Amino acid sequence: MAGVRARGEEIRRYILDHVEKSPGDVTKATAERFGITRQAVNKHFRRLQADGVLRRSGNTRASVYRLAPQSQWSHACEIEPGLAEDVVWRRDVRAVLGDLPNNVLEIWHYGFTEMFNNAIDHSDGSLIGLQIKKTVATTEMLISDDGYGIFRKVQAAMGLLDERHSILELSKGKLTTDPTRHTGEGIFFTSRMFDLFDILSGNVYFSHKFADAQDWILEPARTSSGTSVWMKLNNHTARTAKRIFDEFSSEDDYEFSKTVVPARMAQYGEDKLISRSQARRLLARVELFKTVLFDFSEVETIGRAFADEIFRVFALQHPDIELLPIHANSETRRMIARAQHGSQGQ
Structure with a gap:
């Protein structure tokens, strides 16, 4: 009997961990995962609903379950x-966060204090709003202010092209408009600790998903005043803040020495990455790091001049910096290899 009870708990834990990731097909996935019928899976769904853990919407054939706020x-x-x-x-x-594992609380402690302090020191606003929602599986937090807007502020301080360019710089890390009080590491590390990390400000919406190579930049239907930061984390994740810090730090001195530069953020509309100016925009401030990973996800191709500027010209000028392309397709790798071998002239 104990074994049956334990298996039931395992099935229900699987449902809770996956219902928000794929609410439309979690029944099928659960049945395949545990080798049981869909009818048996539905019994577990009904029990979780009776316990107030799940909510159901829609009719019987098209019903969708979601986690109920606790x-x-x-x-x-x-x-x-x-x-x-x-x-x-x-x-x-x-x-409010309650009884969570120490590693989870450590991540929340870091993320909250970094984002809340940013609102205090940088927003130029008058009010900060906080919202927290907990389910049995996840916790979400929203921190919003009524200030100037983070992307607009970075754009103005650095003389950037637009708010999208601000995200490119923020995604690299070590960017701050107040270097006497901040290192510019908060957003970079916070965005990588949480399952989901979003910023909505002005005309731009930025989203980062843990373990996803891509950062998303969207233009919302209407402009948002101030800055809103939304963070979400599984209540039982095995992730630790130290693991994230170590991933981007030197082994010897714990210096923040490694960054990931999303190349697609230097693209505007249908423009291809072909010019030296685009490359220099991507290269801005990367000399602050020892290792730079250029992420070419969703980049179809790059031009010879673009590749040459990064992987030959800049590389020769900064031999102490390791430049590594990642997630590049065969065409992009070919252009990079050509530049690295000095085939493209100045």
Whole structure:
């Protein structure tokens, strides 16, 4: 009997972990995973619904299950002298998150304090709103302010082309408009710790998914004032903050020495990556790192001048920096190899 109970718990845990990833076919996936019938899977769904863990929408044939919120909390903080992220964490947020594993709480501690402090120091706003929603499987947090907007502020401070260009720079890390108080590491590491990390500000929506090579830039239907940061994390993830720090740090001195540069963010519309100017835009500030991974996901091809500027000209000027292309198709790899072998003239 104990074995049957344990198997049932395993099936229900699988459902809870996967229902939000693929709500339309989780029944089929569960049946195949455990070698049981769809009818047997539906019994587990009904039990989870009776326990208040899942909610069902739609009719019988097209019903969809989603995780039911177990708790929801919201709070507003006026941005005024004395407001401190560690106090808000200790006084309010930590208690709302509740009983979570230490590694999960460590990630939330880092992500919340970094993003909340950004709103205090950089938003030029008057109010910060907090929202937290918990289910049995995941926790979501929204931090929003009524300030100037992070992408617009970076664009103005650095004289960039537009708000999309701000995301390219933020995605590299080590970018801050206030170097006396910030290292520029917060958004980079936070975006890589959480299952989902989104920023909505002005005319741009940025999204990063853990273990996904791609960052998404979208233009929403309407402009958003201020900045909204949304983070989501599985309550039982085995991930640790240290693992993420180590992935992008030197082994000897723990320096933030490695970054990933999404090449597709230098594209605008249907433009191809062909010019030296586009390459120089991609190369901005990468001399701050020892290892630079150029991610060519969703890049169909690159031009000779573009490849030459990065993998020959810049490489010769910075022999101490390791430049590594990743997720490049065969055509892109061929152009990079040509540049590395010095075939393209100046």
